[in-house]
Amino acid sequence: MSMSHKLNVLDLQRGGGISLTQQLVDRIAALIDSGELEPGEKLPATRVLAEQAHINHLTAVRVYRRLAELGYVSAAVGRGTFVRQRVPVAPDAPRENDDWQLGMLTERTMSYAEEMLRNSLVSAINADRNVIPLASGFADPELCPSQELADIAAAIARDEPRAVTDYLEVEGLPELRERLASHGAKTGFASSPDEIIVTSGARQAIDLAVRSVLGPGDVCAVESPTFAGMLASVQSSGARVLGLPIDAEGVDIDALERILARHELKLVALQPSCQNPTGADLSPARRERLLGLARTRGFFVLEDGVYANMRFEGEQPRSLRASAPAHVVYIDSMSKTIGGGLRVGWVSASGPIRERLVALKLDSDIHTSALPQYLAARYLREGRHEQLLARALPVYRKRRDALLRALERHLGSDASWTVPVGGHHVWVTLHEPLDERALYAEACRAGMTFLPGGALQAEKSSRTSVRLSFSLAPPEAHDEAVRRLAAAVREVRRRGRGSATRALS
DSSP, rough: OOOOHTTTTTGTTSSSSSOOOHHHHHHHHHHHHHTSOTTTOOOOOHHHHHHHTTHHHHHHHHHHHEEEEEEEEEEEETTEEEOOSOOOOOOSSOOOOOGGGGGOOOOOOOHHHHHHHHHHHHHHHHOOSSSSESSSSOGGGGGGHHHHHHHHHHHHHHHHGGGTTOOOOTOOOOHHHHHHHHHHHHHHHOOOOGGGEEEEEHHHHHHHHHHHHOTTTTTEEEEESSHHHHHHHHHHHEEEEEEEEETTEEEEEHHHHHHHHHHHSSEEOOSSSSOOHHHHHOHHHOOOOOOOHHHTTTTTEEEEEETOBBSSOOOOOHHHHHHHHTTTTEEEEEETOOOOGEEEEEEOOOOOHHHHHHHHHHHSSSOOOOOHHHHHHTTGGGGGHHHHHHHHHHHHHHHHHHHHHHHHHHHHHEEOOOSBBBEEEEEEEESOOOHHHHHHHHHHHHHHEOEEEGGGOOOOOOOOOOEEEEEESSSHHHHHHHHHHHHHHHHHHHHHHHHHHHHOO
């Protein structure tokens, strides 16, 4: 049916109280609201509309212009006028109603990884005293050098008051970059301040690195499970994301070789030291194989070192970047030691990708906030950071051990778990799968939180896993937290069996 018949243009009231323009606007809007004109459908050209409706061309132009103002249609130069993909709210909706925005915004659904990452942040920041928080790997505020930083901030305000208001170089405060490079020389992630770009936390560093390399249609591989923020960044790039399994020796390089046999990879993203969430290290043999493949097949490695110095067992291994600086982009932050609120992170890279990172950083926020950079630079003087690690690591080790004992006591026959060499997390996998969202909801009701495993994996899994983070809760709280988790597992399992019994009866 032509639009002229849908509009019933012969029934237009000519010479009445309502203008022809408004009558046509109302009728076309009604056709869109009812679905007779579907999203994406092309409307007749203005001259055709004028001819069918027996109106002048200028009136037809005004009709489409008004419909565009109301959010019903959009015009593409050289292509025509189309019904918008999202139906707007009614023209007479209250002014305070913001549903009209849906007609203007490109549709975007929050991913499961983004949803759960946000939930973990909210649960940690707004923690109920009756809820035991095992969902977030925040540094314990009691272990962060808050008073020292306050004293440093007061000294900066006294000695360098313009430090908080002046712009900095895109790459960051020179003194901070020098200190980070000096630190990087010990483990090999940097050899010069020129390789360092200061970012607003490691999360921005990940996002800049991913955007520098990946675009729609590219292929990347990411360890699975992984940090939810890493997964969110690679998924939002439009690239195809393939998961790499992890075992006690880190990422499975045999699986990587199978992927390389079928795909041209541009990026492999991983945490080779104290991996989040398993706490595993990439073994020396696998490190060599990974870097050999990067050189021969020509892909980038994104090395996340956020937990590398949060180590309870053994010596900290050298950075992957120490052996292949042209292929490895290294990211890190102070969020797990000094505190996440500073949002001081960095990326270390060389060659053309460094210049691309600088350009993206400039486009993003010009430079990271000045005061946190001055605070971090002064704090890194005189070995304060090393002293902080010496104080904090024994505390976190005790919390890890308390969580492991609790798992053995309450879930020993129902699950298996990793024993992390460092970091803030234990990865727990149930022997019998459950509905993950139901378990999450029941655990929250029982008074404990965790991060669901599905939010950390690049592919769907038939197994049910959870990440338990031990950094915030004291040792005595872990036994009660896992007891509550075990009770939630039993309750969801009981309900599931009840549903199955009802279905069979």
